[in-house]
Amino acid sequence: MNKKDEDIKDIDNSQELEELKQHAQWYVINCNKGHERRVYEDLKQKIETLNLKDKIFDIKIVEEVILNKDKKPETKNVFPGYIFINMIMTDETWYDVRNTPGVTGFIGSSGRGIKPLPLSEKEVNTMLYRDNKQVKKEPIVKKDKSEERDFDLNDYVHIISGALKGHEGQVGQLDDDKGVATVNIDFFGRSTPVKVEYVCCKKVSS
Incomplete structure (x- = not known):
């Protein structure tokens, strides 16, 4: 095969992949907290090894950069224990992803051989994108400890800002030393506690 034929084949493959992507949907997988990056790399390797590029198209760990207690930028996983995967759900891909080391299952599957439900368009836009752009990794300005919050426990x-902008939830814990609230937000049909700085929260009017 000459170079011209190879170029034509590459174009055909690229067009075919783009067409296949139209059938892919976003799903959420569970993994052990703190092992998200390792599972991410294992999934990437499995896609290469098993030649699944025409069935699994993207994997994301949603992260943001915050200022730690030393006022230095620090990358934080917005959804600890969760990884987002864009794929065509088949018996093969379902099996291969579930049997990746560190993966404990799919969100939205009741078990007993029932495949999981994909994320809705609204969930995808809220959790992964802002105005069709990936969530920006912008530092969240840490609130001065002397400033008072306008909300209380419960x-x-x-x-109002950060990667979780637009979500609402109930305050479960308060850390006035760090200026951080633990807010219970409904993700994937279950209540998930996430830490959010006071400056990013505003009390919902009753």
């Missing part, structure tokens, strides 16, 4: 708050 209040409902609206998150």
Whole structure:
């Protein structure tokens, strides 16, 4: 095969992949907290080894950069224990992903051989994108400890900035030393506690 034929084949393969991507959907997999990056790399390797590029198209760990207690930038996983995967759900891909080391299952599957439900378009846009762009890794300005929050324990708050902007949840814990609230937000049909800085929260009016 000459170079011209190879170029034509590459174009055909690229067009075919783009067409296949139209049938892919976003799913959420569970993994052990703290092992997200390792599972991510294992999934990438499995895609290469098993030649699944025409069935699994993207894998994401949603992260943001915050300022730690030393006021230095630090990357934080927004959804600990969760990895997002864009794929065509088949018996093969379902099996291969589930049997990747560190993966404990798919969100939205009741078990007993029932395949998981994909994320809705609204969930994809809220969790992965902002105006069709990937969530920006922008530092969240740490609130001065002397500033008072406008909410208390068990209040409902609206998150006004950061990667979780637009979500609402109930305050489960308060850390006035760090200026961080633990907010219970409904993700994937279950209540998930996430840490959000006071400056990013606003009390929901009753």
